[in-house]
Amino acid sequence: MSVSSRRVPIESQSVDAPLSSTAVFLVLSVTDVPGAVENVRATLAAIxxxxxxxxxxxxxxALSCTVGIGARTWVEVTRSPLPRELHSFRPVTGAHHNAPSTPGDILLHIRADRRDLCFEFERQVMDLFSGSVRVVDETVGFRYFDVRDLLGFVDGTANPVGQELREVTLVGEEDPTFAGGSYIVVQKYTHPLAEWRTLTTEQQEAIMGRTKADNIELEDADSGQKSHKTLATITVDGVEHGILRDNMPFGSPATHEFGTYFIGYSRHLWVIEHMLQRMFIGDPPGLHDRLLDFSTAVTGSTFFAPSAAFLDAMSDDPEPAPPVKP
Ligand code: HEM
Known part of the structure; x- marks a missing residue:
C-alpha cells in the first residue's frame, strides 16, 4: 500500500491516505440476485x-478508496479462505450501553479534498455494481475546523505516523496470504449535542482525557472513572497496541442529527475489539466510557481490506461477469 503523499501515487487500498476534507462511508450488502457475487467480484477488481x-x-x-470485504460473503467473493481473524462484528452489551452489530458485506471508504471527486467515483462504482448490491448505509463526512469532532475535541491526535503506522495497520508474516491488508471496524455514533453542552468544559475534558482548547493530554486517573483516552489505550505485557482512526463528523443542523463516524484500521482485529470491551463494559466492569453517555452506536460492522495486489488479481477470471438485472 502507498506511503502518504498528496500527489502520487494513485493507488487503491491506501489505508494511510492523508486526512481529507470530505469522505464517504458506504456500506453495502450483496443481494441474492443470480450473478450478484460474480458482478461484485468483477466490480471490486475494477476499482x-x-x-x-x-x-x-x-x-x-488526493482521491483515495479503501475497499473492505466482510466475513459473510468473503469466501464467495474473493474465492480465498478467510483472513485469520476475520468474523462479523460481535455486539458488545454493557450495563448501560450497547454496540450493535449491523449488516455489511462491502465497505467503500472514499476520501478526497473535493466532494465532487468522491461523488463521481462513487457514481461510477455504483453503476458497475448495478443490482448486485443493496445500500445498507451511506454517510458523508466532513472535516470540522482543526480536525475536531462535533463534541468540540481534536480527534485523531494519537494516531501512529511513519513506520509505526504501517506496523499497527498492516498484516504481516503472521498471515502471509493476507500480508499488506488491514482489518477495519466501522460504527456510526449519534450525539445528543444539547445534553453534551450542559456539561462544563472541565467535565467534558475529564471524559475525553484531553484539554479542549489546546488538546493537551491529561494524567490518567489512578483509580475509579477512566477517560476515553485511557480506556482506548491497550497495553498487553507492557506493549501498547495502537490503531489508525479516521473519524469524521456527519449530520445536519436542520434535522438535529449530529454524529461521529468511527473508522478504525488495525493489523489485529482483537485490538479494536478489546477497546470496545473496555469502552462499553468498562474497566473495572461497571465504569464504562462516559463518552458513551453522549454517543449512541447505531451501526457496527467489520471488514478486511486486502492489499491492492490481492484486489486487482480478482480480475483474472476466465469468463467476464454476467450482467446483473436488478
Ligand atoms: C482518542 C473521540 C470512538 C479509539 C480519542 C480522542 C478523541 C476521541 C477526541 C482524543 C484525541 C486523539 O488521540 O484522537 C472519539 C469519538 C468517538 C470515539 C467522538 C465516537 C463517538 C472511539 C472508538 C474507539 C476509539 C469506538 C475504538 C474502538 C480511540 C483511541 C484513541 C482515541 C485508540 C487514542 C488513545 C491514546 O491516547 O492513545 N477519541 N472516539 N475511539 N480514541 Fe476515540
Missing part, C-alpha cells in the same frame, strides 16, 4: 482503474 480515471482529474485533491 483501481476507476480510481485512476477519476483521481487523475485533480491530483491535488
Amino acid at each position: 483501481s482503474d476507476i480510481l485512476k480515471n477519476v483521481a487523475f482529474r485533480d491530483l491535488d485533491a
Whole structure:
C-alpha cells in the first residue's frame, strides 16, 4: 500500500491516505440476485482503474478508496479462505450501553479534498455494481475546523505516523496470504449535542482525557472513572497496541442529527475489539466510557481490506461477469 503523499501515487487500498476534507462511508450488502457475487467480484477488481480515471482529474485533491470485504460473503467473493481473524462484528452489551452489530458485506471508504471527486467515483462504482448490491448505509463526512469532532475535541491526535503506522495497520508474516491488508471496524455514533453542552468544559475534558482548547493530554486517573483516552489505550505485557482512526463528523443542523463516524484500521482485529470491551463494559466492569453517555452506536460492522495486489488479481477470471438485472 502507498506511503502518504498528496500527489502520487494513485493507488487503491491506501489505508494511510492523508486526512481529507470530505469522505464517504458506504456500506453495502450483496443481494441474492443470480450473478450478484460474480458482478461484485468483477466490480471490486475494477476499482483501481476507476480510481485512476477519476483521481487523475485533480491530483491535488488526493482521491483515495479503501475497499473492505466482510466475513459473510468473503469466501464467495474473493474465492480465498478467510483472513485469520476475520468474523462479523460481535455486539458488545454493557450495563448501560450497547454496540450493535449491523449488516455489511462491502465497505467503500472514499476520501478526497473535493466532494465532487468522491461523488463521481462513487457514481461510477455504483453503476458497475448495478443490482448486485443493496445500500445498507451511506454517510458523508466532513472535516470540522482543526480536525475536531462535533463534541468540540481534536480527534485523531494519537494516531501512529511513519513506520509505526504501517506496523499497527498492516498484516504481516503472521498471515502471509493476507500480508499488506488491514482489518477495519466501522460504527456510526449519534450525539445528543444539547445534553453534551450542559456539561462544563472541565467535565467534558475529564471524559475525553484531553484539554479542549489546546488538546493537551491529561494524567490518567489512578483509580475509579477512566477517560476515553485511557480506556482506548491497550497495553498487553507492557506493549501498547495502537490503531489508525479516521473519524469524521456527519449530520445536519436542520434535522438535529449530529454524529461521529468511527473508522478504525488495525493489523489485529482483537485490538479494536478489546477497546470496545473496555469502552462499553468498562474497566473495572461497571465504569464504562462516559463518552458513551453522549454517543449512541447505531451501526457496527467489520471488514478486511486486502492489499491492492490481492484486489486487482480478482480480475483474472476466465469468463467476464454476467450482467446483473436488478
Ligand atoms: C482518542 C473521540 C470512538 C479509539 C480519542 C480522542 C478523541 C476521541 C477526541 C482524543 C484525541 C486523539 O488521540 O484522537 C472519539 C469519538 C468517538 C470515539 C467522538 C465516537 C463517538 C472511539 C472508538 C474507539 C476509539 C469506538 C475504538 C474502538 C480511540 C483511541 C484513541 C482515541 C485508540 C487514542 C488513545 C491514546 O491516547 O492513545 N477519541 N472516539 N475511539 N480514541 Fe476515540
